[in-house]
Amino acid sequence: SQTIHQWPATLVQPVGSPLSLECTVEGTSNPNLYWYRQAAGRGLQLLFYSVGIGQISSEVPQNLSASRPQDRQFILSSKKLLLSDSGFYLCAWSRGGTGKYEQYFGPGTRLTVT
Amino acid sequence: GNSVTQMEGPVTLSEEAFLTINCTYTATGYPSLFWYVQYPGEGLQLLLKATKADDKGSNKGFEATYRKETTSFHLEKGSVQVSDSAVYFCALRGAQAGTALIFGKGTTLSVSS
Secondary structure (H helix, E strand, C coil): CCEEEEECCEEEECCCCCEEEEEEEECCCCCEEEEEEECCCCCEEEEEEEEECCEEEECCCCCEEEEEEECCEEEEEECCCCHHHCEEEEEEEECCCCCCCCCEECCCEEEEEC | CCEEEECCCCEEEECCCCEEECEEEECCCCCEEEEEEECCCCCEEEEEEECCCCCEEEECCEEEECECCCCECCEEECCCCHHHCEEEEEEEECCCCCCCCEECCCEEEEEEC
């Protein structure tokens, strides 16, 4: 069976500090990978998605970036955090290809920027 | 473009009441439709799905029918429990490769005993 991991589970960082959140998927190959952010009391905002190693599509211009160094690894980064970066970050995967597949979500990372 | 609209919450019900959470969508072609549930402090879990018109998705007593004529995918449950308290998200996905899900804003359900 497939599993998706995210870490850390919670993070408190000062403004201006760097960020690295990691997501890994097990039990599948060539997945599509996604990063979402959920701000308090709001819906989900798609940040990045990837259909393969080194292939990243950005949905929202911001001070965040994403990388996919390995097939089942997806990293969300920032060089300098802003207060507005606080939120709940969710990684998700779906089967690759052109099918209308559902997405499966990780447990999330709660980021608080102080 | 594609979009999802779901009813504003919060929805507050007593245990064993009937639940309906409305969801309508705008999309080209024939998207797949999903309901996700998020319990406090957790990620999203897929609750049910439907991939073509007139399909009915069901799970854990929840049901939703893909209505092409009304572009709707309303979530229903005949008798809610306290443990159903959570945030519910309606979502759609088109057929293009790599297309991410498009989510509604979520509806908070609170069930009291």
